[in-house]
Amino acid sequence: MGTEVIIDDEGVENLSLKAFTEKAYLDYSMYVILDRALPHIGDGLKPVQRRIIYAMSELGLKAGAKFKKSARTVGDVIGKFHPHGDGAAYEAMVIMAQPFTYRYPLIDGQGNWGSPDDPKSFAAMRYTESKLTAYADTLLAELGQGTVKWGPNFDGTLEEPLTLPAKVPNLLLNGTTGIAVGMATDVPPHNLREVVSACIHMLENPKATVRDLCDFIIAPDFPTQAEIITPREDIIQMYESGRGALKMRAVWHKEDGDIVVTALPHQTSGSKVLEQIAQQMNAKKLPMVADLRDESDHENPTRLVIIPRSNRVDLESLMGHLFASTDLERSYRINMNVIGIDGKPGVKNLQRIINEWLSYRMVVVRRRLQYRLEKVLNRLHILEGLMIAYLNIDEVIAIIRNEDKPREVMMKRFGITEIQADAILDLKLRHLAKLEEFKIKGEQDELEKERDELQKILDSARRLKTLVKQELEEVTESFGDERRSPLVERAEAQAYSEKDLLSSDPITVVLSEKGWIRAAKGHDVDASALSYKAGDSFFSAVKGKSSENVYLLDSTGRTYTLPTHNLPSARGQGEPVTGRLNPPSGATFEGMMMGADSQKVLLSTNAGYGFVCRIADMSSKNKAGKAVLKVAEGCKVMPPIAVPDYENDLLFAISNDGRMLVFPVSELPELAKGKGNKIMNIPSARFKDGVEFVSFVGVMGAGQMLVVYAGKRHLGLKKSDLEHYIGERGRRGNKLPRGFQKVDSVEVQDKA
Secondary structure (H helix, E strand, O other), rough: OOOOOEEOOOOOOOOOHHHHHHHHHHHHHHHHHHHHOOOOOOOOHHHHHHHHHHHHHHHOOHHHHHHHHEEHHHHHOOOOOOOOOOOHHHHHHHHOOOOOOOOOOOOOOOHHHHHOEOOOOOOOOOOOEEEOOOOOOOHHHOOOOOOOOOEEOOOOEEEEEEEEEEOOOOHHHOOOOOOOOOEEEEEEOHHHHHHHHEEEEEHHOOOHHHHHOOOOOOOOOOEOOOEEEOHHHHHHHHHHHEEEEEEEEOEEEOOOEEEEEEEOOEEEEEOHHHHHHHHHHOOOOOOOOEEEEEEOOOOOOEEEEEEOOOOOOOOHHHHHHHEEEEEEEEEEEEOOOOEEOOOOEEEHHHHHHHHHHHHHHHHHHHHHHHHHHHOOOOHHHHHHHHHHHOOOOHHHHHHHHOOOOOOHHHHHOOOOOOHHHHHHHOHHHHHHHHHHHHHHHHHHHHHHHHHHHHHHHHHOOOHHHHHHHHHHHHHHHHHHOOOOOOOOOOOOOOOOOOOOOOOEEEEEEEEEOOOOOEEEEHHHHHHHOOOOOOOEEEEEEEEEEOEEEEEEEEEEOEEEEOOOOOOOOOOOEEEEHHHHHOOOOOEEEEEEEEEEOOEEEEEEEOOOOOEEEHHHHHHHOOOOOOOOOOOOOOOOOOOOEEOOOOOEEEEEEEOOEEEEEEHHHHOEEEOOOOOEOOOOOOOHHHHHOOOOOOEEEEEOOOOEEEEEEEEEEEEEHHHHHHHHHEEEEHOOOOOOOOOEEEEEEEEEEEEE
């Protein structure tokens, strides 16, 4: 929709505020996108960077020159080409000089230009000195040879190049970052040898795909030795779309039991990393780290030492935690949004970037050759006129001495052009020697050869490609180097959970009859001898580690999970479990269990039903617990029993009627929850009447003995003594000997 402009009687344009602000915002947006934030695909530079490089070349600050104060360069840049703040111009200049920021620095700095630890710690421009690097010449060498378009500077008094005639795709080599209005760019740096190899392959195979080019460019190459750990396939997808993410991880090794970090991810501060680790240590989240040291110096730019508390610390898992929780591992956004050769911004994949740059380079080289050809032809034209003059030197001298208008006379007499006539008139007397005739002839021969060669190249696309290829190879010989950032496959880093950070000390968790819980250090604790509140007494104890959870089973068959590291100490009388959990009204706790998630547990009821589950199946994340064991009306839950060896252990069940049945635990199914299968056959009528029920259930291993207590008497049964009681699961079992049919308690003991 067009914008209506009303012109009043005085010739003043009237525009609605909405239309004005829209136009102003769009104009500003396009300015930021095209003239400030995004690089051009041709030379890979933003306008401020291009102007700095050009201004330094105009000041004669090439690689072989002496250093000059940076303030001199900044003054020229902002005074002639870039009317912005001197701070912004100087900071852009600093970035191009930092070898830890740019893969191939464009500026050679003398003085304090910042450090990897603090890139913005550079000295003021009045203190530092600078000149261009030799690599910068790849951008500038062909500038005065008609290769690129020029435009007026901001005040129209000077001309400046709109792009530089780069010999290599600097966009990929040094990368760039920038934020415009509504768009941003993040192009990572790459290795020159790899990029040139890909360019040559594209020249020879115009239909090459991104995947083909990735055979040469394996990944970005940052100015640090840290590892790139992004999977190869993800990197290829990133190059195919022009967008993605990249992960870098610090390099470390073990030295005298300590961890020594020798390379950090790109733009990562070593002091910040140490600060992040120290914060975790102060928060007691890294109990396995004793101390930190920064031993970085001139010889070792990065050397961070992490000292573990003991030689038992797993360094791999510790570093995995630090990778996940600090800047020792960083992720970088990739967004290859650049201004193309058509002058429009857009996200481009690797194939399109190289293809467009090669198109740009072909145009630059063609213009350079055309420019040189015109120079050669002009010189040959002049030499042709000079040769005519030498062949008729006496007549030429006579015309010059005697004629009022010698130029016109010579043009008419010898049939030469105005340019040739001027060249003859500009001859100095000393050039009239006979020897000059031979020099002209020699120069003519050389220029004619050059003319023919230039014409051949310009007339042949294949020869032009060959020339571009040769020039790329020459740059590689001068500036090519080895890859710095290795591409390495690594497992994903995992941070420690709260449970992992806990010390793994032996503890005994004690539960009282009234449901009070506490934890005692060690396993040699006589829980029954601890002090209890009046009217309360010992009920159950279980041994484990402080890093494990304790799992409780209540009379409704629900299980609950409690961390043990924050249970009250056994020096006191504990606290009620109901303060931490929310069991059903009237429910009582029937037992506890501790162990690894894979530890198997026997759950059963006195009705003679049960099953084997894993401790992980008993785990509950909420205070109300979860239903695991289905308990029928009138049934009583038996305490949970650990099953050390599911394949070989024996299960014994003893009824209140004095019967005992023994069978392999493996005959009982392994379930996650439910009622389970029949362990011992208890007639339902007798169970309902309360006459018969299972009173004891347990598990014993091959090297253990079952001791049955009845009153003051006890009976020890080895495995060989149990033959009489072994039967199929779900049978009634056989009667125990007389005097042991009213069992008070049972105990499984290791045989002496």
